Amino acid sequence: MTTPQDLFLVSVDVPGERPVEQGDLSLALAGAELIDLLGTRALTLDGERVVPGPVLTTGDRMLDEADAALVREEPYETVEDWLWRRGRGLAAAYHDTLDRAGQLTGERRRWLPRRGGDEARADTPARRHAADRWWSHEPVLAGLAAPLGIGEDRTDRAEYTDDAVLTVLAAVGDAVTELTAVRERRRIEHAAFDNIWRAP
Template identity: 60%
Template sequence: MTTPQDLLIVALDVVPSRPVEQGDLSLALAGAEVIDLIDAQALTLDDDRIVPSARWTLADRLLDEAASSLVRQMPYESVEDWLWRRGRGLSSVYVSALETEGQVTRQHGRWIPTRTSRTVLVDSPARRHAADRWTSGEPVLAVLAAAVGIRDKPAEDSPSVTDEAVETVLAAVNNAVLELDAVRQRRAIEDAAFDNIWRGD
């Protein structure tokens, strides 16, 4: 089980505190990949730069794909740049992987299946593992979930992240999500102004 997979399962399984945007989730999944790659010693951080290791052994296909796509020339890639590059459409990639593994199914509506189908988790060891990690308040998963609106920020007395590199990644995820939200708000304002011009307001 991986942190990105656990995060996606929690996103599908838990009623969020606010609607989860796919772009936010994709950024958080990319950050979760970096955290798992740090843990697997497939990379290290030099300040905020991702420095790949010479060798790595990863059992998970998507993590292996992530490690293979790391920039391997100096000055290397910043965590923020990685989030934007790797994160593009990443939530769909992980959902497809869960579908392929039989972890989720598409539940169709009775009358118009193509418009009302939704992704539903099946009972599986992966779902139980993610639920255990979630209910235990594991800090990395809790902070990533808070970043995308699955839950509110962890309480002050909650377990905290103690690894400096992981903290760097989590901070980058939070900043990227805030930046994406600012872009969405700016576009909404511009669209509203454009509509007002056409209506003559």
């Protein structure tokens, strides 16, 4: 199993303070892909720039797609640019991939089940792997989940020893914060617009 798959399943199965937003999860999944590709040496970071290495086959279709999607011309793209570009619709893509592999409940869903609901959870190898990694307090998975509102108090920056991983985690946190601000601004604008029409 990959870090993005584990993160997706944690977002579905682990209770949190609020439902995970699709856009937030997509950004975090794009970050998780970068971290796994760093681990396979498919890329390196030069500061905040994503520098691709040779095209590799990881054995995972989604990671292979991510590797093929890397910008291979200088000046390369930043981690932030990657998150926004690759993250578009990524949560739905992982949902479909895991569903097709029988790692969810087997029931096709339009979107994620609400965490903490009564839906039956399939006891699959992928779910067990994600749960084991989560409850062992694996720091990378915890660091990716924290901006999503899952286990905010579980992260300890002292556990990270890789500057590149820290760069990705920081970029994920910043991107999720930015997207949250955009949603809040739109909510306020819509509320103000509604109030104009309701005014006597």
